[in-house]
Amino acid sequence: MNKKLKFQLLAVAMVILVAGLGSVFVSLGMDWFGGLSKPTQWIPNIVIPIVWTIVYVLTGVILWMLIKNNRMSTKLLVLFVLNGILNVLWCLTFFALNLTLIGNIIIIINLIAGWLLWVALIQNKTFLTYLYIIYPLWLSIATTLNLCLWILN
Numbered sequence: 001m002n003k004k005l006k007f008q009l010l011a012v013a014m015v016i017l018v019a020g021l022g023s024v025f026v027s028l029g030m031d032w033f034g035g036l037s038k039p040t041q042w043i044p045n046i047v048i049p050i051v052w053t054i055v056y057v058l059t060g061v062i063l064w065m066l067i068k069n070n071r072m073s074t075k076l077l078v079l080f081v082l083n084g085i086l087n088v089l090w091c092l093t094f095f096a097l098n099l100t101l102i103g104n105i106i107i108i109i110n111l112i113a114g115w116l117l118w119v120a121l122i123q124n125k126t127f128l129t130y131l132y133i134i135y136p137l138w139l140s141i142a143t144t145l146n147l148c149l150w151i152l153n
Contacts, residue, residue: 004067011063011080018084019056022091029095037152043145055135062121062128071124079117086110100150107143114139 063080066072090110094103114136121129 008064008067011067012060014081014084015056015060015063018088019052021088022052025088025091025096027095029098032098033095036149039145039148039152043141051134051138055138058128058132058134062132065126065128066124073120076117076120079113079120082113083110083117086113094146100146100153104143104146104150107139107146111136111139111143 059080063072066076086106086109090103090106093099093106118129118132118136121132
């Protein structure tokens with residue numbers, strides 16, 4: 001197995017790890033989350049896991065292609081890792097630990113990092129990176145909803 005393929009597999013494994021850890025932490029807080037007061041304009045619950053699945057699949061495919069085509073820069077790697085860490089950290093603090101204020105601070109930082117990642121990706125000018133706009137847009141929606149939860153509860 002060549003070095004590039006090992007790096008591609010590692011990148012996809014890290015995306016799966018982030019998604020898995022996030023899912024575990026979210027599931028730990030679902031009873032608590034269900035009891036929170038929510039704004040009247042709330043996204044249907046079924047939409048949330050669908051969008052996150054799309055984001056994670058796109059992340060894995062984009063990482064695979066960047067590595068395959070020798071377009072993975074240090075800047076992109078750092079931004080992908082940072083976003084993954086922030087995503088897991090947010091799931092842990094917000095859902096598992098029920099720390100809404102700290103969760104909101106983390107998701108705001110994640111939102112900024114998500115937009116920085118997308119701007120860095122867009123310089124590659126590939127179709128998939130244009131589709132990745134879903135990630136910072138979704139983080140924008142999630143941040144708004146989280147702020148609403150913090151205010152209402």
